[in-house]
Amino acid sequence: MPATQEYTYTEVKGHNTKKDLFMVIHDKVYSVGSFVDEHPGGEEVLMDVGGQDATDSFEDVGHSDEAREILEGLLVGKLRRTESDPKPKLSATTTSQTGSSTDAGTALYAFVLLAAIVAFGAWKYVQ
Numbered sequence: 001m002p003a004t005q006e007y008t009y010t011e012v013k014g015h016n017t018k019k020d021l022f023m024v025i026h027d028k029v030y031s032v033g034s035f036v037d038e039h040p041g042g043e044e045v046l047m048d049v050g051g052q053d054a055t056d057s058f059e060d061v062g063h064s065d066e067a068r069e070i071l072e073g074l075l076v077g078k079l080r081r082t083e084s085d086p087k088p089k090l091s092a093t094t095t096s097q098t099g100s101s102t103d104a105g106t107a108l109y110a111f112v113l114l115a116a117i118v119a120f121g122a123w124k125y126v127q
């Protein structure tokens with residue numbers, strides 16, 4: 001099947017059995033039936049997201065490049081969204097990165113403040 005084939009969300013939903021399992025990751029449609037038994041993370045998790053958008057589940061695990069290569073081999077087409085379809089899922093990475101940069105900023109601020117106090121103490125000491 002050519003990778004340019006388009007599927008609607010309703011069509012993807014119809015493929016939710018172990019042998020005929022479709023899932024959507026980053027708006028692309030994958031047919032994972034042949035891989036279910038080989039998945040190192042087990043068949044259960046794949047069945048849970050069968051016929052659905054699995055972008056979050058797939059990215060949350062932090063799959064390796066090898067996993068992404070396998071994924072490309074399972075590609076059957078792309079998703080054609082209609083008005084009533086669920087919105088595209090965003091990767092959680094962006095949010096957590098913003099969080100950690102704020103933490104780093106706070107730590108730097110505290111460090112500079114502490115260094116100033118120590119410098120002031122040292123200056124007083126030598127007077």
Ligand code: HEM
Pocket residue numbers: 030032035039040041042045046049054057058061062063064065066067068070071074
């Ligand atoms: C067709 C899509 C998927 C492919 C090709 C795939 C492939 C793989 C591969 C190759 C691994 C071994 C570790 C690695 O290389 O990263 C792995 C591990 C894992 N996968 Fe997936 N995966 C897919 C979808 C999912 C989904 C939707 C979930 C849902 C939660 C999931 C959960 C896991 C877990 C929990 C592990 C860790 C297993 C362990 O280390 O014990 N995977 N997957």
